[in-house]
Amino acid sequence: MPLHLPAPEAPAAGPDGKGWNRLSLNAHGGFLAQCALRPRRWGALLESQDTRRARWGGFGPCIRRGQCDGCPVREALYGQCTVVPVNAPRVLVRVEPVFARDARFCGPDGYRLWITTGPDDRNYGDRQPWTWDQAARVQGWDIGRMYADEHGEGFWLERTTRVSALGCVITTRARPSFTRHAFRVARCRVASLHCAGECTHDTELLNAISHACPGPEGANEERVPVRWTQVPEMTPQPTGRIRFGVDVRPMTVQVTATEDTRCQMARLTLTGSGWTTERVRAAGEALRAHLADRAN
Numbered sequence: 001m002p003l004h005l006p007a008p009e010a011p012a013a014g015p016d017g018k019g020w021n022r023l024s025l026n027a028h029g030g031f032l033a034q035c036a037l038r039p040r041r042w043g044a045l046l047e048s049q050d051t052r053r054a055r056w057g058g059f060g061p062c063i064r065r066g067q068c069d070g071c072p073v074r075e076a077l078y079g080q081c082t083v084v085p086v087n088a089p090r091v092l093v094r095v096e097p098v099f100a101r102d103a104r105f106c107g108p109d110g111y112r113l114w115i116t117t118g119p120d121d122r123n124y125g126d127r128q129p130w131t132w133d134q135a136a137r138v139q140g141w142d143i144g145r146m147y148a149d150e151h152g153e154g155f156w157l158e159r160t161t162r163v164s165a166l167g168c169v170i171t172t173r174a175r176p177s178f179t180r181h182a183f184r185v186a187r188c189r190v191a192s193l194h195c196a197g198e199c200t201h202d203t204e205l206l207n208a209i210s211h212a213c214p215g216p217e218g219a220n221e222e223r224v225p226v227r228w229t230q231v232p233e234m235t236p237q238p239t240g241r242i243r244f245g246v247d248v249r250p251m252t253v254q255v256t257a258t259e260d261t262r263c264q265m266a267r268l269t270l271t272g273s274g275w276t277t278e279r280v281r282a283a284g285e286a287l288r289a290h291l292a293d294r295a296n
């Protein structure tokens with residue numbers, strides 16, 4: 001995929017009409033070639049995901065004069081994945097332009113990207129801001145819509161099942177006749193998935209279950225706060241040949257997946273006071289979505 005974006009011959013003004021900042025200019029006042037892996041705004045971040053779409057203009061300068069082989073920017077893309085420091089299905093990244101004191105050019109000299117839980121999050125300053133280069137190295141989150149309010153601009157990141165929930169540790173132990181996956185939050189087991197025989201799922205199922213798991217405040221040995229009367233609303237619909245059952249026990253809730261009414265494929269056991277009806281339903285839906293893949 002093309003990464004090196006040579007500068008156009010004589011650009012008059014930026015595509016956004018705001019002119020160019022000093023990072024776009026070389027020592028002679030010409031324009032620098034750019035790197036498609038170094039987005040400097042939302043549209044370029046989208047383009048950086050598939051650089052065939054990338055056009056010169058919204059990116060940081062190439063640091064290797066077009067020698068993309070062995071370029072540290074490209075190597076960091078695979079070697080230094082940026083972790084989103086929040087356990088949430090989506091985060092709002094606020095983009096703060098940073099201006100130098102002698103602002104001779106119109107554009108900003110740099111940016112700080114703040115990770116927030118949403119428009120009302122006011123405590124995001126406690127987190128370490130990202131550079132744009134770091135934002136380009138986030139994996140497992142989809143780039144969402146642009147966002148703007150009276151405080152400035154930003155964009156959403158949407159978590160996918162390609163990543164597990166922050167703070168949830170998943171371990172897998174395979175035995176001859178079964179496999180058990182354990183989900184721990186703050187060192188306390190909150191869920192375990194028992195797969196009969198060989199697993200019929202990929203890691204996306206495990207990640208999806210981790211998204212449903214409670215945070216540290218709900219990870220404990222207390223009762224699960226759901227009632228048997230809520231079983232119907234927590235039970236996933238059958239899919240293909242797979243049927244589901246939910247069993248509310250004194251200290252646990254179990255979600256089972258059974259194929260062809262005979263053999264149990266998987267059993268998910270949930271423990272701790274953090275398992276609300278919504279979370280149990282989400283864990284069951286994860287099972288339904290990811291076990292279904294192989295059955296059809």
Ligand SMILES: [Zn+2]
Nearest residue numbers: 004035062066
């Ligand atoms: Zn380059």
Ligand SMILES: [Zn+2]
Nearest residue numbers: 035068071073
């Ligand atoms: Zn490069």
Ligand SMILES: [Zn+2]
Nearest residue numbers: 179195199200
């Ligand atoms: Zn499994």
